[in-house]
Amino acid sequence: MTEVEGRRVALSNLEKVLYPETGFTKAELVHYYATSADVLLPHLRDRAVSFLRYPDGPEGQVFFTKNVPPGTPEWVTTAEVPRSSADSPARMVVVQDLPSLVWAANLVTEFHTHQWLVRDPDEADRLVFDLDPGAPAHIVHCCEVALWLRERLAADGIEAYPKTAGSKGLHLLAAVRGGSPERASEYAKALAVEAERAMPRLVVHRMTKSLRPGKVFVDWSQNAARKTTATPYTLRARRVPLVSAPVTWEEVAECGSPAQLEFLADDIAPRVQRYGDLLAGLLDPGSAAALP
Template identity: 80%
Template structure:
């Protein structure tokens, strides 16, 4: 594969028992979407949420370079409060397939390795507290979209691949701390504008029936599920970009749930809906 030798293991192993989805199908999925996924991974240190025995087995985060990582996989030193660490950069198809063979969700920071203090994205993780669902997340997302637009910031949406919705936008000229501060300001505004629907605090007792607007993933140390990553859920669900029309028309939770088999047809229909995030010329300055 591009001049690299890669041993793939346990291809017949069923990783998603609810659907019989195997490790071979996981690897095929990542190979199929590689051209679209890799630009969202490139130059971003990756945290792996690994589930080698499926979502019902052991699930654990790997942030440092895993033991046995091939020497041709790119790594980089990343600053942390407790001291620098070395993390993986998934820069090409062989690295992607090596990482996929570990059976992992891909999680990335909102900054690039060249300038870890400067955010190039802002993210809001909209997390519903039962009985709220992604339907209520869509209502909050539409409000946030308009609020961001008022500041000249264009937002894009993707499913979390679980219960909620992520909003992302390209930004420039601001530190992770400043982006976090701005995101919190908007989360507080959302709660004031939608008091029966939105919440900016994580307090569990306040969350039933509301959407937690998690602004904290903009902190320099935090990561968010990468676009197009598979998730460790009962079915092979994907964190999939969605159109704003789909967000507006969402009336039932299942309407915005996309599995690995759905992504190829969606890419043919829409292309990469998050492609504008990769164009730094479209990044907006925070007010």
């Protein structure tokens, strides 16, 4: 047991190596989340969380946990979350504070969140594009597409913020208001179609695998009410402890190789010290743009 802001949090197997290639342990994972709380928690707060768990490391069993896990402490916030009209609501965790974050970190998780707040699941407050390259395309090609989308969104008065997926692609996020998740999905799909028309040799807006080699799939579907996306600053279950890290538009424009936009857990504290939270604009309600 350890005490975090007056809460007793059980930690276990801290010496376990989760990422054998780098020797990164569970203790380091918990430490990363605890020391990144100032920038991570604001992006988790008031959002239902899906956990992608990998308790034996990324090479072991990997599974999603959406419902509140057994043994969740009573002081961890939970909320009922609507599902399809045919299903009863789910009860999910909402990570509101540092003790809850450390408790969740002990489960060995990626954090994934919806594009809406639990208090108003019928209104999207985020717009997201997941730019997913099909080999031999890679993140450098995603950057080209991201720059096009940035300009297109700006034409509608929407400011986009980039972050790495923490795997092979790039995410674009924007703060929006005045529309349902369905409306956000429709708008995102329309822009994905436009991007394909503008860059037909580079972009595809359909998920069909046969269409994707050598192109960037502009995944607009994560705006749907039931979908979740990797939260900013979450660790990812990859061969090394990669992070879904916010990046500057200058870094996007100047990216010449995938390695330039790969950030490990140890890279994040120096970046936060240098830049602060590059996604802070998403957290300002006054910056949210009306969905066209």
